[in-house]
Amino acid sequence: MVNIAVLGYGTVGSGVVEVINTNPECISMKAGDEINIKYVLDLREFPGSPIENVLVHDFDTILNDDSVKIVVEVMGGVEPAYTFVKKSLLAGKHVCTSNKELVAKHGPELLTIAKEKNINFLFEASVGGGIPIIRPLTSSLTADEIIEISGILNGTTNFILSKMTDEGWEFEKALKTAQELGYAERNPEADIEGYDACRKIAILSSLAFNDNVDYEEIYTEGITKISAMDVAYAKKLNMAIKLLASSKKEDDNFYAMVAPFLVDEGNPLHAVNGVFNGIFVKGNVIGDIMFYGSGAGKLPTASAVVSDVVDCVKHINKNILILWNSKELPLTSIDEAVFRYFVRINGKKSSKLQDVMNAFGSVEEVIELEGAPDEFAVITDYTSEKNFKERAKKLDCIISRIRIK
Ligand code: HSE
Numbered sequence: 348m349v350n351i352a353v354l355g356y357g358t359v360g361s362g363v364v365e366v367i368n369t370n371p372e373c374i375s376m377k378a379g380d381e382i383n384i385k386y387v388l389d390l391r392e393f394p395g396s397p398i399e400n401v402l403v404h405d406f407d408t409i410l411n412d413d414s415v416k417i418v419v420e421v422m423g424g425v426e427p428a429y430t431f432v433k434k435s436l437l438a439g440k441h442v443c444t445s446n447k448e449l450v451a452k453h454g455p456e457l458l459t460i461a462k463e464k465n466i467n468f469l470f471e472a473s474v475g476g477g478i479p480i481i482r483p484l485t486s487s488l489t490a491d492e493i494i495e496i497s498g499i500l501n502g503t504t505n506f507i508l509s510k511m512t513d514e515g516w517e518f519e520k521a522l523k524t525a526q527e528l529g530y531a532e533r534n535p536e537a538d539i540e541g542y543d544a545c546r547k548i549a550i551l552s553s554l555a556f557n558d559n560v561d562y563e564e565i566y567t568e569g570i571t572k573i574s575a576m577d578v579a580y581a582k583k584l585n586m587a588i589k590l591l592a593s594s595k596k597e598d599d600n601f602y603a604m605v606a607p608f609l610v611d612e613g614n615p616l617h618a619v620n621g622v623f624n625g626i627f628v629k630g631n632v633i634g635d636i637m638f639y640g641s642g643a644g645k646l647p648t649a650s651a652v653v654s655d656v657v658d659c660v661k662h663i664n665k666n667i668l669i670l671w672n673s674k675e676l677p678l679t680s681i682d683e684a685v686f687r688y689f690v691r692i693n694g695k696k697s698s699k700l701q702d703v704m705n706a707f708g709s710v711e712e713v714i715e716l717e718g719a720p721d722e723f724a725v726i727t728d729y730t731s732e733k734n735f736k737e738r739a740k741k742l743d744c745i746i747s748r749i750r751i752k
Contacts, residue, residue, distance in 0.1 A: 349378070349660050350385040352409040354431055355422035356398060359445050359472070360387065362649030363419055364398055374653065378660035385415055406431055410438055417659050419652060420444040429453055436460040436468060441663075443655035445472035445648055451546035451562045454553060455673035465666050469655035474500060474547040475624050477647025478640040479654070484554045484628070485669050491630030493555035497593040497752075498626035499619050500547040502643035503531045503538040504570050504590045508607075509620040511578045512587060518573055530622055530643075540569035541590060541605040548592035551626075552603050554669070556596065558676035560603055566681045568606040577747055579716055580689065580724050585612045589619070591752060600679040608752040609689050615639075616752075682733035687711065689726055690739070691746040696723040699744055706741040722746060 353360050367374060367382060375381045386409050387398040406427075409415055418435040420442055422428045428449050432442050436457060444450065450457075450473045461468035471481045475498075484493070499505050503525055510521040522539065525531035537543045549562035570590050581588050586609040594603035610617045615637055619625035624642025629635050641647035658667065692699050696715060703725055704710065710725040727735065739745055 348381045348383050349417065349663070350383050350412075350415045351417040351419055351656060352386040352388065352415045353384060353419045353421065354388045354406070354409075354428070355420070356387050356389040356391070356393060356402075357421070357423070358645045359421040359648050359652065360389070360419075362645035363421060363652050366646065366649045366653045368397065374657060378657040380660050382656060382660065385412070406434075410434055415440060416663065417441045417443065417656055419656060420446055420449070421652060422446070423448070425449055425452055432457060432468075433460065436464060436466065439464050439466060441466045441468070441659040443469045443652055443659060445470070445652050447473040447543070447546045447550060451549045454550065455559050455671050458669055458671050459673070462666050462668070465664065467659050467662060467667050468669075469658055469667070470550070471655050472648045472651035474550050475626055475638065475640070476502065476642040476644060477650050478624055478626065478638050478642060479651070480551065480626055480638050481554065482654075482658075483638070484551065486667070488628070488630055488633065491632045493596075493628060493630055495593070495595045495629040496548070496551050496555055496626065497591055497595075497616070498548075498551075499589055499616055499624050500592045500626065500642065501538055501541075501544040501590060502622035502624060503535065504541075504544070505619065505624070505642075506530050506622045507539070508570060508573070508578075508588055508590065511573070511575060512582065515575055515579070517575045518571060539571050541567040541592075544590060544592040544605045548594055548603055548605060552594035552601075553671050553676070555594065556601060556676055557670045558672045558674045560594070560601075560676050560678065564603075564678050566604040566606070570607050572747065573607055573749075574747065576716075576719065577691070577749060579719075580691065580714060581609055583714060583716060584609065584689075586610060586751075587612070587617050588749065589616055589752075591616070600683070601676055602681060602684055603678055604681050604684070606750060608750050610752045614752060682736075683731060685729050685731050686735070686750040687727055687729055688735055688748050689724060689751055690748045691722060691724045692742075693722050693744045693746050695721065699723075700725075702742060702744070706738045726751065
């Protein structure tokens with residue numbers, strides 16, 4: 348029997364307990380040993396709940412109990428999670444976490460401690476909820492050099508954008524619905540400003556490129572400026588607006604960014620709707636592969652956490668090598684990245700198109716929408732971000748612009 352302790356009995360923590368209690372035989376069989384929840388740590392009381400008898404309020408009870416071999420950290424946030432995780436690893440306890448803030452900020456250090464102690468620090472649930480993506484990157488795609496990752500890594504914003512597309516709603520109404528359904532937090536900033544997706548792509552990129560991608564260096568743009576009119580144009584173009592988190596290796600340059608993109612209906616990410624996530628990976632040998640599924644939520648996330656617990660039990664005396672050096676990976680400025688841009692112009696086509704042509708040189712397509720007589724939109728040719736910004740400065744009539752995938 349292997350004793351584990353769960354730090355935090357919130358959504359994911361209660362999910363972990365539920366998953367282990369739902370599938371005890373199947374999980375034990377796959378782990379090769381029985382998994383016993385010896386402690387759950389939380390500041391609150393939970394009278395009448397299944398964890399009533401194992402609830403503790405003091406982390407030291409867990410730390411000082413040598414019979415606890417695996418600590419499951421599902422508290423979220425950097426502190427006190429970082430302190431508890433580091434102490435657990437230094438005490439020789441394996442750690443499994445769903446905490447992307449912790450992993451993005453301290454991943455290399457915690458992996459180094461785990462390696463030195465010949466134990467494991469695993470974080471499958473930190474990206475893509477229930478979708479296996481960390482293990483495929485670190486254990487399956489080992490014959491490949493990864494050259495691109497591009498994905499919908501945030502379920503909340505994908506739900507909001509899907510609602511705006513399906514119902515024609517403005518951003519605020521879709522956000523309110525997401526909050527009412529429990530998909531968005533009361534303070535939704537981390538999701539809608541792209542910070543959550545930024546941390547997730549930093550983790551995936553660090554694992555893909557082996558050196559540390561600092562999430563604070565990643566250009567990040569959220570979805571708060573996307574309007575119902577932008578979405579109406581996207582539909583006319585047979586495209587969808589998606590918040591994409593991407594990273595790419597081109598020759599010796601590494602790019603990473605988070606921003607809304609127009610995605611063509613031929614792109615498999617176009618069909619990823621609602622709270623689902625989709626992650627596209629390109630390897631130099633395997634070519635294109637895609638991962639799709641429940642990117643958030645109590646049980647999908649808990650399923651990924653428990654899969655890490657199973658892996659720890661299977662490797663109780665062995666470190667699973669995860670390459671993530673602390674050396675910083677310098678990112679190339681997105682000013683050098685090249686895109687086509689969708690640009691909405693305030694004014695009638697007859698009076699403004701010539702100014703737009705003069706600014707951008709030429710455009711690939713001009714779009715007009717029924718019901719919007721005082722504006723039109725263009726799609727530019729491929730141009731660097733820097734060039735686009737310089738050219739856009741010459742125009743005082745740009746309503747919005749969205750990059751095209
Ligand atoms: N807020 C996150 C999302 C939860 O919406 O994807 C899962 O990390």
